[in-house]
Amino acid sequence: MHTQTDAVARLCGVVKRYGHLMALDGVDLVLRRGELLAVLGPNGAGKSTSISLLLGLIRPDSGKAELFGMDPQQIDARRRIGVMLQSAMLPPTLRVAELLRLVASYYPHPRPLKESAALAGIDDLLNHPYGKLSGGQQRRVQFALALCGRPELVFLDEPTVGMDIDARRKLWSAMRNLVAEGCSVVLTTHYLEEAEALAQRVVVMAKGRVLSEGSVDALRAHVPLARIRCATDLDAEAVAIWPMVNAAQRDGDRLVIHTSEPENVLRRLLDADASLSALEVQRAGLAEAFTELTRDDEQQEAA
Amino acid sequence: MNSVSVPVSVTPTVTGMSTRRVIGAYLAEVRSECLRYMRAPAFMLPIMLLPTMFYLLFGVIMNGAAGADTARYLLVSYGVFGVISPGLFGFGVSLALERDGGLLTYKRALPMPPGAYLLGKMLMAMAAAAVVILMLLGMALAMGHVALSLQQCALLLLTGVLGVLPFCALGMLIGTLIKGQGAPGMLNLIYLPMSFFSGLWVPINLLPKTLQQIAPIWPSYHLHQLGLAALGMQHGGAVRHFVVLVGFAVVSFIIATRRLRRYG
Numbered sequence: 001m002h003t004q005t006d007a008v009a010r011l012c013g014v015v016k017r018y019g020h021l022m023a024l025d026g027v028d029l030v031l032r033r034g035e036l037l038a039v040l041g042p043n044g045a046g047k048s049t050s051i052s053l054l055l056g057l058i059r060p061d062s063g064k065a066e067l068f069g070m071d072p073q074q075i076d077a078r079r080r081i082g083v084m085l086q087s088a089m090l091p092p093t094l095r096v097a098e099l100l101r102l103v104a105s106y107y108p109h110p111r112p113l114k115e116s117a118a119l120a121g122i123d124d125l126l127n128h129p130y131g132k133l134s135g136g137q138q139r140r141v142q143f144a145l146a147l148c149g150r151p152e153l154v155f156l157d158e159p160t161v162g163m164d165i166d167a168r169r170k171l172w173s174a175m176r177n178l179v180a181e182g183c184s185v186v187l188t189t190h191y192l193e194e195a196e197a198l199a200q201r202v203v204v205m206a207k208g209r210v211l212s213e214g215s216v217d218a219l220r221a222h223v224p225l226a227r228i229r230c231a232t233d234l235d236a237e238a239v240a241i242w243p244m245v246n247a248a249q250r251d252g253d254r255l256v257i258h259t260s261e262p263e264n265v266l267r268r269l270l271d272a273d274a275s276l277s278a279l280e281v282q283r284a285g286l287a288e289a290f291t292e293l294t295r296d297d298e299q300q301e302a303a
Numbered sequence: 304m305n306s307v308s309v310p311v312s313v314t315p316t317v318t319g320m321s322t323r324r325v326i327g328a329y330l331a332e333v334r335s336e337c338l339r340y341m342r343a344p345a346f347m348l349p350i351m352l353l354p355t356m357f358y359l360l361f362g363v364i365m366n367g368a369a370g371a372d373t374a375r376y377l378l379v380s381y382g383v384f385g386v387i388s389p390g391l392f393g394f395g396v397s398l399a400l401e402r403d404g405g406l407l408t409y410k411r412a413l414p415m416p417p418g419a420y421l422l423g424k425m426l427m428a429m430a431a432a433a434v435v436i437l438m439l440l441g442m443a444l445a446m447g448h449v450a451l452s453l454q455q456c457a458l459l460l461l462t463g464v465l466g467v468l469p470f471c472a473l474g475m476l477i478g479t480l481i482k483g484q485g486a487p488g489m490l491n492l493i494y495l496p497m498s499f500f501s502g503l504w505v506p507i508n509l510l511p512k513t514l515q516q517i518a519p520i521w522p523s524y525h526l527h528q529l530g531l532a533a534l535g536m537q538h539g540g541a542v543r544h545f546v547v548l549v550g551f552a553v554v555s556f557i558i559a560t561r562r563l564r565r566y567g
Contacts, residue, residue, distance in 0.1 A: 055412040078414040079320060085412065089404030093342035094335055105331035106414045108320040129342075149414070 006032045007066075008153050008184050009054050014063035016049055016208075023049040025208040026063070031153070036175070036185040038199035040192065042294060045205040047188045048086070051155055054186070055083065067153075079107055082151035084142045086158045092131025096122060096141050099130060100148055107149030119177060120144035121170050135162040143171060153184045160194060172198060192290055206294050219290075220283060226262040228269070229254050231278040242268065254278070329419050336423035337430060340393070350392065350431055354385025355438050357504075363447045372536065374449045376506065379459070379530035382439050384503040386463045387523055389431035390470025391477075391490050394424055398478030399486030421475070428467050436463035451534065458533035466526045469548045472555035473522070479562040497521050522551045 009031040016024040024046045031037050039047050052058045053065040056072030067077040090099060097113060104110035117123045120143045125133065130141060139159065146154050156175070160168045175198055179185060189195055195202050195216070202219050204211045212219060225246070232255050239257060240248040244265055246258040259265045262281055270276060340346050362377035401407045410420055440456055443449040451459075474490065481489050498504060500514055501524035507515055518524045525544040531537040532544075 057408060057411055075414050075417070076319075078412070081414075083409065083412045085405060085409050087405045088409035089401075089406055090409075091335070091339040091406070093339045098335055098338065102331050102335045103413065105324070105328040106416070108324060155412075 008033050008068055009186070010064075010066050011050060011053060011060075012064045012066070014050075014053060014060040014065060016046075016053065016058065016060055022208050024053075024060075027205075027208070027210055029203060029210065031184055031186055033152075033184055034179065034182050035200045036179050036187060036198055038195035038202045039186065039188045039205060040195055040202060040290060041205035044207075046208040047205055048157065049208075050205070051157055051186065051188065055081075055155065079149070080152045082146035082149055082154040084139075084146040084154070084156045084159055086161070088142070090130050090138075090142070093129055095127055095129055096133075096144075097126040099141065100126075100144060103145045104148045107151075110149050111147070113148075116144045116148040119147055119174055121174065136164060136167045139163055140167070140171065143174065147178060147183075151183065153186070154178060156185060156187045158188055158190065160189070160191065168194075204290060204293050211293050219293075225283075226259055227280075227282045228257040228259065228262060228265065229278070229280040229282075230269070230276050231255075232269070232273045232276045234269075234273050239269075325416055328416050329422060332415065332419040332423040333426045336427045340427055340431075346392070346396075347431070350385075350388050351435065351438070353388065354381045354435055355442065357381050357384065358439055358442060359446075363442060366447075371450060374443070374447050375451070375534050375536060376531070378439060378443045378447070378449060379527060379534060379536075380503045380506075382436055382459060382463055383466070383523060383527045383530050384498050385435035385439065386432045386467050386526070387470045387494060387498065389428040389435070390467040390472075391474040391494055392487070393428040393431060393474065394471045395474030395478040395490045396486050397424065398475055399481050399483060402478070403483035425468070425471055428471050429464050432463045432467040433460060436460050455534050459530060462526070462530050462533045466529065466548070469522050469526070469552035469555070472552040472559065476555045476559040476562075479559050497523050501527060503527060519547075522548060525551075 007030050009029075011027050011029040014024050014027045015022075027046065027050060029050060039050065041047050049058070053060055054067060054072055056065075056067070056074075056078065059065075059073075065072055067074075068080055070077040072078065094102075096117075100113050100116055104113070104116070110116075111119075113126075114123075117126055120140050122137070122140050122144050125137060125141065130138065133141065139162065143156070143159060146156065159175075160171055163171065172194070175185060175187070187195070187198065199216060201214065202216055203213045204219065229251070231253055234255060236248045236250045236255055239245060239255065242248075242265065244259055244261045246260065248255065248257045250256075257265060257269075266281070358377065358381035362374065362381055366373060366377060398407070407420075436459060440451070440459065444451065473493075477490060477493070478486060500510075501507070501518050501521040502510060503523060507518060507524075507527075510518075525547045528537055528544045529541060529548070532541045
């Protein structure tokens with residue numbers, strides 16, 4: 001179904017070095033039309049470098065970066081994207097409406113000012129100087145600037161850093177609206193629940209390489225881990241040495257077991273303690289999968 | 304997957320930008336560049352007040368009884384002194400801060416038309432230079448009783464508005480060498496000695512002989528000479544000064560753009 005023409009942005013075998021530091025070591029990445037792709041990874045994984053390459057801010061040492069089949073440094077390619085960078089100090093004395101008008105002027109078919117403001121939820125801030133806004137409000141203005149040009153692709157670099165939960169949820173719903181309009185989104189984030197809530201596809205990076213790529217479910221399945229919680233008198237240390245049990249420990253009056261085969265462990269658990277109660281079984285979240293993936297990488301590195 | 308065909312193109316695929324909108328983008332950039340600095344008194348006040356106060360004190364009050372030539376000479380000196388700073392500081396400080404704060408990176412990622420960023424700052428500096436010269440001219444005519452023809456006033460204004468450009472280029476070069484908060488101090492270390500050594504504070508013939516001889520190494524010296532020519536106090540050599548200033552501007556600008564392209 002997905003053909004080559006579906007790709008709106010791609011990195012092909014990209015290598016980027018900063019002096020002796022290998023920032024990207026042969027990265028392949030494809031973003032398809034209309035999808036929200038989350039790029040996850042610890043600091044220094046190469047997320048920002050990948051974004052900078054796709055924006056044409058830096059050039060690869062080898063390999064290729066493409067936006068809509070063009071060189072990202074071509075202005076015609078960038079007229080189809082919107083950008084929200086992690087740290088950009090915008091002119092503090094300009095009012096929000098003036099900033100919106102300025103950035104919209106760069107695009108061929110921008111949204112009307114009111115529409116951009118409504119999408120980002122900043123209708124009430126238009127006449128405020130940017131410098132007088134709170135951190136969360138400034139992030140929302142930056143989001144409005146990212147979408148004001150009616151882009152086909154939006155890059156959001158850590159968009160919800162410094163936002164409270166309410167503001168974060170609002171931005172999430174604004175992102176969903178963008179995707180519903182057919183806009184593609186590349187999102188880098190430290191918040192795994194953000195990727196879990198929004199992304200159709202997740203790429204996990206570490207040390208300049210792509211470790212895994214796939215749907216949120218596929219990523220979870222990568223780490224077939226489940227967590228069992230129950231109230232029981234069984235000894236944690238005894239359970240920990242059962243086959244197929246990865247770990248077991250006490251959490252107050254509950255016993256918590258990590259296992260890759262919950263069915264077998266449960267059978268034995270119920271046999272061993274007939275009075276067992278308050279049973280919960282949970283699939284591993286993205287957070288566990290992520291930790292597992294990046295830890296594997298470190299172990300390989302050490303070996 | 305299923306075989307239902309989906310109409311692919313819902314988003315507009317026309318990405319060409321009309322010339323009118325490109326010009327609009329340049330204008331919007333210039334407009335916001337002017338707006339943001341007019342609203343920043345910490346930036347505008349020193350640029351406006353320093354030359355006017357100096358001129359008021361040394362040119363008008365302390366030189367009340369001096370001859371007409373002295374009064375005109377001082378008008379040019381403080382005019383040039385006032386024109387340098389919007390170029391050096393308007394370009395240098397803002398570029399150094401914006402490289403540091405990520406605004407330049409952000410603008411490079413946006414589809415801002417190439418050159419709009421520099422053009423915005425350039426026109427802002429030219430406007431500020433025009434205001435400085437007009438204020439000094441007003442004081443000279445109203446309080447200093449300097450006799451000037453309309454043509455001389457216009458020529459001095461033109462000298463100021465164009466004369467700011469070599470200093471924009473110098474400011475830009477320094478802005479690419481220094482990042483962030485260190486820039487204002489560094490620029491003052493260039494601005495103040497350069498003004499003194501090229502005879503903007505003390506008439507050049509009162510400086511020691513060696514300083515007089517090396518004065519032509521400063522671009523401000525050449526602008527000063529051009530300003531004097533504009534008021535009819537210097538005859539001949541204007542072309543040479545003009546060529547030196549253009550050359551200085553072009554060389555600084557080329558080095559600065561190369562550095563910007565390479566290091567961002």
